[in-house]
Structures are given as structure tokens and as C-alpha cells.
Amino acid sequence: MSYKITLIGGGSSTFTPELLQLFVKSEVLRGSTITLMDVDEHRLEVMDTLCRQVVQKEEVDLTIESTTDRRASLAGTDFVISAISVGGMDAWEQDIEIPARYGIYMPIADSIGPGGMMRAFRHIPPLVAMCQDLEQVAPKAWVFNYTNPATSNCIAMRRESTIEVVSLCTCSVFPRVLHPQMAKYLAAWTGAQPDDLVLPAPAGGLNHCAAILALRFKDGRDVFPLLQEHVSRPVIKWGLENYGILPYCDVHWTEFYPALSRLDEEYKGRLQGLKMRYDTVHNMENERARTRRWEQMAERLARGEGEISLDALPKDESVQVVELIEALVENRNEIHVVNVPNRGAIDNLPSDAIVEVSSLVGGYGIQPVHVGPLPEPVAAVLRQHVTVQELTVEAALTGDRHVALQAFLQDPQVSTKLTPEETAALLDELLKAHAAYLPQFC
Amino acid sequence: MAFKITVIGGGSSTFTPQLMRLFLESKVLQGSTITLMDVDAHRLEVMDRLCQQLVQWEGADLVVKSTTDRRESLMGTDFVIAAISVGGMDAWEQDIEIPARYGIYMPIADTVGPGGIMRAFRHIPPLVAMCKDLEEVAPNAWVLNYTNPATANCIAMRRASAIQVVSLCTGTTVPRDGKFLADWIGVEPCLVAYPAPAGGLNHCAAILQLRLKDGRDAFPLIKERVIHPVLQWGLENYGILLYSWVHWTEFYPALCRLEAEYRGRLQGLWMKYGVPVHDMEHERARVRQWEQLVEQWARGDGERVSLAELPADESVQVVELIEALVENRNEIHVVNLPNQGAIENLPREAIVEVSSLVGGYGIRPVHVGPLPEPVAAMLRQHITAQELTVEAALTGDRHVALQAFLQDPQIAARLTPEETAALLDELLEAHADYLPQF
Numbered sequence: 001m002s003y004k005i006t007l008i009g010g011g012s013s014t015f016t017p018e019l020l021q022l023f024v025k026s027e028v029l030r031g032s033t034i035t036l037m038d039v040d041e042h043r044l045e046v047m048d049t050l051c052r053q054v055v056q057k058e059e060v061d062l063t064i065e066s067t068t069d070r071r072a073s074l075a076g077t078d079f080v081i082s083a084i085s086v087g088g089m090d091a092w093e094q095d096i097e098i099p100a101r102y103g104i105y106m107p108i109a110d111s112i113g114p115g116g117m118m119r120a121f122r123h124i125p126p127l128v129a130m131c132q133d134l135e136q137v138a139p140k141a142w143v144f145n146y147t148n149p150a151t152s153n154c155i156a157m158r159r160e161s162t163i164e165v166v167s168l169c170t171c172s173v174f175p176r177v178l179h180p181q182m183a184k185y186l187a188a189w190t191g192a193q194p195d196d197l198v199l200p201a202p203a204g205g206l207n208h209c210a211a212i213l214a215l216r217f218k219d220g221r222d223v224f225p226l227l228q229e230h231v232s233r234p235v236i237k238w239g240l241e242n243y244g245i246l247p248y249c250d251v252h253w254t255e256f257y258p259a260l261s262r263l264d265e266e267y268k269g270r271l272q273g274l275k276m277r278y279d280t281v282h283n284m285e286n287e288r289a290r291t292r293r294w295e296q297m298a299e300r301l302a303r304g305e306g307e308i309s310l311d312a313l314p315k316d317e318s319v320q321v322v323e324l325i326e327a328l329v330e331n332r333n334e335i336h337v338v339n340v341p342n343r344g345a346i347d348n349l350p351s352d353a354i355v356e357v358s359s360l361v362g363g364y365g366i367q368p369v370h371v372g373p374l375p376e377p378v379a380a381v382l383r384q385h386v387t388v389q390e391l392t393v394e395a396a397l398t399g400d401r402h403v404a405l406q407a408f409l410q411d412p413q414v415s416t417k418l419t420p421e422e423t424a425a426l427l428d429e430l431l432k433a434h435a436a437y438l439p440q441f442c
Numbered sequence: 443m444a445f446k447i448t449v450i451g452g453g454s455s456t457f458t459p460q461l462m463r464l465f466l467e468s469k470v471l472q473g474s475t476i477t478l479m480d481v482d483a484h485r486l487e488v489m490d491r492l493c494q495q496l497v498q499w500e501g502a503d504l505v506v507k508s509t510t511d512r513r514e515s516l517m518g519t520d521f522v523i524a525a526i527s528v529g530g531m532d533a534w535e536q537d538i539e540i541p542a543r544y545g546i547y548m549p550i551a552d553t554v555g556p557g558g559i560m561r562a563f564r565h566i567p568p569l570v571a572m573c574k575d576l577e578e579v580a581p582n583a584w585v586l587n588y589t590n591p592a593t594a595n596c597i598a599m600r601r602a603s604a605i606q607v608v609s610l611c612t613g614t615t616v617p618r619d620g621k622f623l624a625d626w627i628g629v630e631p632c633l634v635a636y637p638a639p640a641g642g643l644n645h646c647a648a649i650l651q652l653r654l655k656d657g658r659d660a661f662p663l664i665k666e667r668v669i670h671p672v673l674q675w676g677l678e679n680y681g682i683l684l685y686s687w688v689h690w691t692e693f694y695p696a697l698c699r700l701e702a703e704y705r706g707r708l709q710g711l712w713m714k715y716g717v718p719v720h721d722m723e724h725e726r727a728r729v730r731q732w733e734q735l736v737e738q739w740a741r742g743d744g745e746r747v748s749l750a751e752l753p754a755d756e757s758v759q760v761v762e763l764i765e766a767l768v769e770n771r772n773e774i775h776v777v778n779l780p781n782q783g784a785i786e787n788l789p790r791e792a793i794v795e796v797s798s799l800v801g802g803y804g805i806r807p808v809h810v811g812p813l814p815e816p817v818a819a820m821l822r823q824h825i826t827a828q829e830l831t832v833e834a835a836l837t838g839d840r841h842v843a844l845q846a847f848l849q850d851p852q853i854a855a856r857l858t859p860e861e862t863a864a865l866l867d868e869l870l871e872a873h874a875d876y877l878p879q880f
Binding site: 198199200201202214216218331333334335343344345347351360362363364367368369370371 | 635636637638639651653655770772773774782783784786790799801802803806807808809810
């Protein structure tokens, strides 16, 4: 079958090659056109060359196009995969370091908290503009959004357009395909192989703060008591012991719970790389080095130096977007965990909240499956975050500093650490640091 | 795998042979024990002998047991298939004929309206008692209920016990029947995207969208080909594709019209839209024929019976459902269970008929969106009547029973409050033997 798939942020030297491998391996997508779009002309050109060479070498029936014109890239498209980064690693670094100076220490800072909110402020305007383009040039297209914060971005795009948007996350494959590490542990403790488990398991929550709600062996035994007894990862143990659920993305979970988010090393003016109770803070130096390596290799391959092979490309088996496209167009009726409007699937989260939940993917689109209530204490914390996300989206769309301050005041990380005056000062410093990317706040 | 499956009402000479055929054909169920339970010792014995005979002829690895002791039949069971009929055809006949004398003409009268409500009054007490037994002897069992009225019975069993109950209906296989849908659309089955999302109440549910695999909407194609006026009514006015349309006419007084002249007997008369009223004479003859044949087989007279000669109904989905549960197949089936948000504009706790995921984590409704609001409004009326019906059935409170009657759309459309009370009293009296709670 032949589809048009548009990659917004297609100049990425890691994500684009990962996607390309999946496109090349997909029988279903033979005959399709992959359109790369990026605002960075140089990176786009490198990826365009690399993709064309791979397609030629593998002799697959795929057409590669690229453009810096967003609207042109979207014209008549069937599927949009959006993975953009406004401000890149420099902005991300600010999202980690500026709050740290106020005593807010977060290991990733891309979902919630001051960093997550600033990221939403930077990304919502271009993503919404993309959806408004789609309304005119491809109103039936699906948007699969990988841009963080997945939840706020999804709320904003759905609110401001009639486009079908779902947010995806590499973590959310765990309920469907057991994490290899967990499979290894389970095998060691019980002799059970992944085949002995009943998968996919029902899952629900918010993106980066979601859990497997039940997990059984095929003989009917509950897996949770065994896991609880043996698991060494403290956040997973915390979830199992206190609430009877299995958090995946356990590092992200710590950001949603101030009690789990503790710095273990002394802060001396730079947070990145320091040890937290359950994790190490993301270090942009490492990220930049990793990306530079890939960029250099991609440039070399694109110049025709060295042997191009699929194996040489960065791989991430948790990228589920191609499986999802295949399930939609082939009416496979598979269960995937995606971020969509709740509509009652999780009883104790609002019906219109964007939740991460097991969903049926087939010829009639993506429909959430009822997974039951979350443990009420977990739902109560998540409802707080849902309110923050709503305020974040409103501030991002209107550029209203007053609403932005309400969002900051509401955020559990900010509200447990800062006074209202400190909160306002932090907001202002962040708005100023990111001013170049926040025209709506001017 | 070895499971225990209990068939309550296992003396039925039509349903039990149908089930037996499915059990014999199921690879997954080899090694299982089928326990037939019935209050009628004679009918039970006949079915027991037939089933034993079939197992032997087919060389299947199934054990067949039977008992008239309900509690014993449920001991340690995994799956209960409940298909009972308190009062049988005589009671059903009353459910059709007594309301007819008041001017209420309904072709089946087993779901809603005065007949449906009386059927709930008769069946809810034994079904609830069965679930209470299960709480003690097999608390993790699934109850797969075929007894009508499917909705009210399911509400009552779930309210009065902690047992997992879903109601099934032979009508509900349509949304997952690619061949049937393809015939309606006029294309090859391989071109249809199925199962299609479906929702509503039992006997008043619809396919909400139907597409071809290339994305085209199949409703306009069906509109051109299917000329049945009730299907046209649903497609034209509400953009939904009804299944079980004879039952639908009972939910809508405007669709439920007698065309023949009523002269003291409703059964067999024609109603509008080519719908004949169920005639117990035919039913009795059909059943008698089966009973004779089955008795003959059970005695071992004559030739060996092949499975193909057994009564077949491809819409009995219960064995597929059991297989999907125990094998984690994650299939989509349409079943009756608590709504829990799957149909936005019906109450969350209502028992709805809706597309559901069936696999290793049980049966979970899938979000199918809202129904057209006018249809939802009508169904909410029926839900209120069903709630009142269940309360009256559980308590035996005539006052609540009268509220249920007054609320029912068929009755409300035809009778004054005084006539309604008289109809209720006459029905309660006619069925008094089966209604100890009143």
C-alpha cells in the first residue's frame, strides 16, 4: 500500500535513522513516501542523503523527500510523526539548571515541574500551527506525537484543531512487550519465560507516570507478589508495596512525586550529572557527545564514506509508531498503550484528560479500553498534575503570564519547595532565559 | 486444558445439543467436565444420555455429568452457562396474551414491556440464588448468562453478588460476522473491516460505524441494498445500523404496530414491517420434534448421529468467548456488561451491550463513543424501567413494580395509570406460582 508519512523534526540524527529502519523493514509500507521536514537545512540534508542511500542499498520501494516548508511537507499526508525540539539541548540545560538554583532538583525535567512547563510553552505553538496546517492540507491525517511533554502537547493540539492526535512514548511498549531486563529477572526468580506471561497487560496513568495494573502468569498466578519480593529497583518496589501497581518509566515517576525526588549529592552550582536518590540527573555534555558521534557518522555515511548497513544505524526497539500505523491500516485490532482522551477508561481520572492507557488499534481508529480505576491515592496525585497541565496549556496558548504563574503555583514540585514569591521569580527568570522561543509571552 | 463448565437449564433439548456440538469441536476444552443441571429430572436424563452417547461416538476427551442439585453442579466450576425458563412456554404465552387484552401488542415480549418485566420477576430470584451459591462454592467462576431479559437479569446478579456476570445473546455476533456484513454491503468478506464497533442495550443495539478496509464508509452502500424498513429507519434517522431489528420494534412504541385484526389471540398475527408475533404452538411443535428425535438418539435407536444433524446456531458465541478468555486471545466480542464510560451518553453503571476486549485479563468494554442522542435518550428511559424492574424483582414490592410498569415506554404509550395497575395485578396473579417474592 502506498502512504505518505511526514517526519516533523526529520533532521534528527538519532530518531530519523531509528524510524528509517522500521520503514525499511515494514512490508505494509512498501510503495510509501517518507517526507522529512526540519527547520535546520543542514541537518535535513544530511538525513535526506543518508535515507536515500539506505533505501537504495536495501532496494526497498520507498520514496524519500525532504523540505524545510512545513505546509508543503504536510500536503495530502496520511501520517505525521512529530519529534521536535525547540531550543535543543541548550534550552533543556536551562530547564534543569535554573530551577536547581531555586532548590528544585529534577533528573530529566521534560514532563512536568518548571522544566516540563517551559518545554510545553516552547513546543505548543509550533505543534498547534502544524495541526492548523493539517486542517487545510490533510484534515484526515493522524498525528503521532513524540514531542515532550507528551500530555500537554496532546491536549493543546486536540483543543486547537480537529486533527486526530495521539502522543506516543518509548516507555509505553513495556506493558505489551516485557522489558528485557525484567524478563531476565523474572526468569531468574521463577524460571518463567516471557512466553509464560499474559501480555499485553492492562496499563494506565499519565504519560511518564503510568503503571501496569495487573500482571499474571498464564497458569493464573499473580506476578506482583513475586516481583515485590525480589525487585531491587526502589520505585517499582514502592509502587508494588504501597499501591499494588507496577510503575514503568520509574525514573520519570520520581518527578511526579516530590517525596521520591531527592538530591543525594551536594549541589555546587551545577545539577547535571549529580546523583539523586533513585537516578542520575541528565547531563547535556553526555547527550551532546552522543549526538555528535551519531551526527559525524551520519555525515560520513551520507558522503558515501564507509559501508551503509541497517545494523550500523541507531536502534530502539521501543519505537512503536510503525507497528501502530500497520495495526491501523491492516485492521489488526492490537492493544497498544498510547496517550488519548480518557473517556471513562480510567474511572477516577477526568473523562476529558489525556491519559496513557491500553487502547484498541484497528480499522476503526484508536479506542481506549476500560482498565478500571487507579489506586485512589495515585489518582489523587495525577489529578493534581492534570490541573497543572490544563493551566500549562492555557498559558502556552494565550501567553498569559498570570495563568503561567497559576500553573507554576499548582505544580507539585514547585509548590512543595518554593514560596509564592520565589515561584514568581523562578517563572520570570525562565521566561526571560527562553524569551527567544516564547513569542506568545512578549 | 481441563475446565469445569456447568450448564444451568441443561435439560433443554435445543440449547444443550447446540452447546455440546461446540464443546466437542473445541480443541481448547478437551479434558474438561461438562455438568448439566436442571430441575426437570426427566429432561435432564435424556440430555445426559445424549451427551454421553455423543462423547463416545466422537471419541472426545470430555466428561459429562448431570445433577438436579444446583449447588453441587456449581461446586468448583470455572464457567456457568445459564439458560433457564421459569414457567416455560405457558408463562411466555401469558406474557404475550394478557397485555394484548389491554391493547399492548408485542411480537416477542421477552425483553421489555409488561412481558419482559414479568420474565425478569420470574427469573431474577433463581439466578441470584445461583450467584449466591457460587460465592460460596466457586467465587471466581464466570457466569455467561443467556436467560432473558439479559439486561435486567445481569443487573440483578451483579447487584446481589460479587460474581463476574456477563449476558450473551445470539444477536450479538453480527458486528463480528464478516460474511454477514459483506452480504449486506454487497462486497467480498475480505474487504470489510470487522469486528465493527457496536453499542446499545441488549436487543436494542446497533453497529455504530462500518467501513471497508480501504477506509470507505459502508453505510451508504447498505442503504442502497438493504430495504428492510426498520434498518432504513435506523440508517436514515440516526446513521446507525441496527441488528436484532424485530426486538428493536419492541423498544419503540412507534415501530410496534399490529396490522392484523386482534380477535382475542395475538400469537401468530402479523405486525407492521413483516414481523409475526411468536406463536407458542409452533414453538411447542418445534421443541416436541427435537425432544422426540433426541430421546430416540439417547436410547441408542438407529444410526449413529453425526454432529451435523444436531441443531446448529452459529451465533452461539459462548465457547469462543471461553476460549478467548483462557487463551488470552484479545478478541473483540459484543457482550452485556457494565458500561463504565464505553458509551458516553448512557449511565456508567448501566448494563450495556458493547464491543469488549476478551483476553487473559477478563472482559473489558472498549470506548465506542456516544450513541446518537435521541437513541440514547430512549434507552435511558428503558434503563430506568430496568432498574425499577430489578428492584421490584428483588424485593417483591408491588409499588415499585407498578413504578416500573408506569415507566415502561410501551405501557406509558398505551395505558392510563388505572389500566396499568389492572394489567400488573392480572399478570402477578397469573404468574403467582412463580413469584413467591410477591
